[in-house]
Amino acid sequence: MADEPAVEAIGLEKSYGQVRVLAGIDLSVPRGSVFSLLGPNGAGKTTTVRILSTLVRADAGRVRVAGFDVVRDRRAVRRRISLTGQYAALDGEQTGEENLRMTARLSGLSRREARERAAELLERFDLTGAARRRVDTYSGGMRRRLDIAASLVGRPEVVFLDEPTTGLDPRSRQAMWDLVASLAGSGTTVFLTTQYLEEADRLADRVTLLDAGRVVAEGAPADLKRRVADRRLDLTLVDPAAYARTAERLGDTAVLRDPDRLLLGVPTDGSAAHVRALLDGVDPDRDTVDRFAVYEATLDDVFLALTGRTAARRTDGAPAENAATTAPAATAREETTRV
Amino acid sequence: MSDTTAPRAAAPGALTRGLANALTMAARCTRLSARNLDALLTSLILPVLLMLVFVYLFGGAIDTGTAYVTYVVPGVLVLCAGYGAATTAVGVSGDMAEGVVDRFRSLDVGGTSVLAGHVVASVARNAVATAAVFAVAFLIGFRPDASPAGWAAAVGVLAAYVVAFSWLSAAIGLLAESPEAASGFTFFVLFLPYPSSAFVPVDTMPGWMHGFAENQPVTHVIEALRGLLLDEPVGSAPWLALIWCGGLLVVSVAASAVLFRRRTA
Numbered sequence: 001m002a003d004e005p006a007v008e009a010i011g012l013e014k015s016y017g018q019v020r021v022l023a024g025i026d027l028s029v030p031r032g033s034v035f036s037l038l039g040p041n042g043a044g045k046t047t048t049v050r051i052l053s054t055l056v057r058a059d060a061g062r063v064r065v066a067g068f069d070v071v072r073d074r075r076a077v078r079r080r081i082s083l084t085g086q087y088a089a090l091d092g093e094q095t096g097e098e099n100l101r102m103t104a105r106l107s108g109l110s111r112r113e114a115r116e117r118a119a120e121l122l123e124r125f126d127l128t129g130a131a132r133r134r135v136d137t138y139s140g141g142m143r144r145r146l147d148i149a150a151s152l153v154g155r156p157e158v159v160f161l162d163e164p165t166t167g168l169d170p171r172s173r174q175a176m177w178d179l180v181a182s183l184a185g186s187g188t189t190v191f192l193t194t195q196y197l198e199e200a201d202r203l204a205d206r207v208t209l210l211d212a213g214r215v216v217a218e219g220a221p222a223d224l225k226r227r228v229a230d231r232r233l234d235l236t237l238v239d240p241a242a243y244a245r246t247a248e249r250l251g252d253t254a255v256l257r258d259p260d261r262l263l264l265g266v267p268t269d270g271s272a273a274h275v276r277a278l279l280d281g282v283d284p285d286r287d288t289v290d291r292f293a294v295y296e297a298t299l300d301d302v303f304l305a306l307t308g309r310t311a312a313r314r315t316d317g318a319p320a321e322n323a324a325t326t327a328p329a330a331t332a333r334e335e336t337t338r339v
Numbered sequence: 340m341s342d343t344t345a346p347r348a349a350a351p352g353a354l355t356r357g358l359a360n361a362l363t364m365a366a367r368c369t370r371l372s373a374r375n376l377d378a379l380l381t382s383l384i385l386p387v388l389l390m391l392v393f394v395y396l397f398g399g400a401i402d403t404g405t406a407y408v409t410y411v412v413p414g415v416l417v418l419c420a421g422y423g424a425a426t427t428a429v430g431v432s433g434d435m436a437e438g439v440v441d442r443f444r445s446l447d448v449g450g451t452s453v454l455a456g457h458v459v460a461s462v463a464r465n466a467v468a469t470a471a472v473f474a475v476a477f478l479i480g481f482r483p484d485a486s487p488a489g490w491a492a493a494v495g496v497l498a499a500y501v502v503a504f505s506w507l508s509a510a511i512g513l514l515a516e517s518p519e520a521a522s523g524f525t526f527f528v529l530f531l532p533y534p535s536s537a538f539v540p541v542d543t544m545p546g547w548m549h550g551f552a553e554n555q556p557v558t559h560v561i562e563a564l565r566g567l568l569l570d571e572p573v574g575s576a577p578w579l580a581l582i583w584c585g586g587l588l589v590v591s592v593a594a595s596a597v598l599f600r601r602r603t604a
């Protein structure tokens with residue numbers, strides 16, 4: 001039982017009326033790891049989390065969490081997990097401390113234990129100063145922290161976090177990332193959902209990409225990125241004539257062609273020797289390449305390659321289209337050769 | 340960090356836990372009620388105002404054979420209790436609309452414990468409102484004449500009414516799509532005492548209403564209160580009131596358990 005996965009789901013299906021929300025999902029999360037379920041709005045992330053955390057029953061499929069079946073041994077599962085939903089589960093009219101003590105009491109702690117645990121968590125989440133203030137006076141970030149603190153009251157083995165950083169500013173997001181890392185460091189299994197590719201990349205040992213209720217890819221972030229083309233040398237040519245000539249010379253090796261921006265991309269391992277050799281090969285007279293950049297594939301590229309669409313949103317929360325025009329990653333659009 | 344795999348304390352019996360959870364939820368809901376000043380003031384001021392309206396505006400025109408204030412106070416008490424109990428629907432509906440119920444469920448807190456918390460808070464709110472109505476009633480000349488046993492019985496009947504209607508309201512709160520819709524129910528309950536002996540004797544009403552007005556639960560509760568507080572013969576009214584309330588409570592608890600499961604499926 002010790003090496004049984006923390007979360008194991010086989011063939012999960014769920015429909016609401018006519019809408020097929022999950023169309024057969026398999027997941028496996030090793031104990032003590034950080035797992036990220038990644039997908040755009042409406043992909044079915046929340047639905048999956050609610051099934052795994054016993055709140056909703058799947059139409060079909062089998063789920064074991066922390067070694068127990070979520071339907072048959074719901075109680076046992078609930079004692080070992082916690083859920084922090086997409087929207088904060090706090091009472092605005094209670095203080096932070098009252099919210100935590102209430103949660104502690106509901107987890108079966110005695111009055112004294114509850115008081116101590118609340119104080120400990122407030123301290124750890126840097127909320128001691130606001131402990132006696134009503135939660136409806138908290139900022140979004142403080143609320144998020146308190147919500148997660150509340151979910152840790154019962155020392156869960158598996159922590160489910162549904163979009164923990166949505167709506168947080170960069171600093172609060174960084175703090176959340178540190179928290180996830182420290183949870184993982186202490187042996188807790190973390191299952192988080194996100195729309196942010198960078199976040200999954202940063203935090204997760206394994207990622208599953210969900211799109212319209214189906215798993216479209218699965219693996220370590222690095223493996224996924226490798227499936228698209230690990231690194232790429234992007235060359236900006238000096239003029240259209242140079243572009244045409246170089247494009248012809250590169251032929252099939254170019255994985256990116258963008259005539260409008262005079263941009264060509266070729267695979268590289270990123271080493272100086274390789275880049276130098278590529279440049280010399282493409283531009284022996286040193287007069288056709290204006291500038292170059294070594295571009296590292298992101299999960300965005302994976303998503304694009306696997307679904308034909310960009311993920312709904314990027315890490316800065318702006319729509320992909322707008323963000324793309326400013327980021328270097330923009331070049332990895334339409335014409336990227338699917339690998 | 341200490342948040343590792345230490346399991347939570349072994350689970351005690353389901354009933355003990357359910358009771359402990361209900362107490363925690365009761366503390367929560369009472370605190371929320373106490374901090375929701377607008378709603379609290381409404382549930383205090385509304386019944387007092389209604390009583391003043393009845394006694395001073397309508398009272399002169401209504402002949403009940405006694406001082407009207409003496410006749411009407413039990414009716415106002417029940418009106419106020421019904422309204423106070425009905426606001427439970429708003430609280431329950433609010434909880435269901437927010438993520439907080441998911442948190443409770445993931446902590447394995449049952450629906451009945453959650454609702455019991457709301458009902459206890461409702462009883463607490465009503466105790467305060469009832470005390471206010473009594474105080475004002477005294478000021479304007481209401482002089483009850485009950486024995487200690489009569490007082491105890493009157494309080495018991497009123498409490499049974501509040502508990503039963505609060506739990507019914509909790510069930511309504513589970514049915515309502517939104518807290519706003521749930522608050523519509525408070526109006527319905529507010530009107531329930533009118534076709535009863537609360538404000539005017541039933542025999543002054545049109546004949547076709549007698550059947551309903553004489554037998555609806557509110558009438559039994561009011562007759563029981565009136566008799567007990569004024570130390571008059573009550574007949575079977577207290578028992579009929581308790582049977583009504585008991586039946587309503589059983590049905591409401593069962594229905595709300597089913598509704599809770601359905602709402603959270």
Ligand SMILES: Nc1ncnc2c1ncn2[C@@H]1O[C@H](COP(=O)(O)OP(=O)(O)OP(=O)(O)O)[C@@H](O)[C@H]1O
Pocket residue numbers: 016019021039040041042043044045046047048086195
């Ligand atoms: N209770 C429900 N009744 C009907 N449809 C539902 C219900 N819950 C979810 N859905 C539908 O299921 C689909 C997936 O929803 P879900 O909330 O799981 O997506 P998500 O990946 O969490 O999206 P988001 O990023 O917006 O949170 C959506 O189309 C949604 O409308």
Ligand SMILES: [Mg+2]
Pocket residue numbers: 045046047086162
């Ligand atoms: Mg969601």
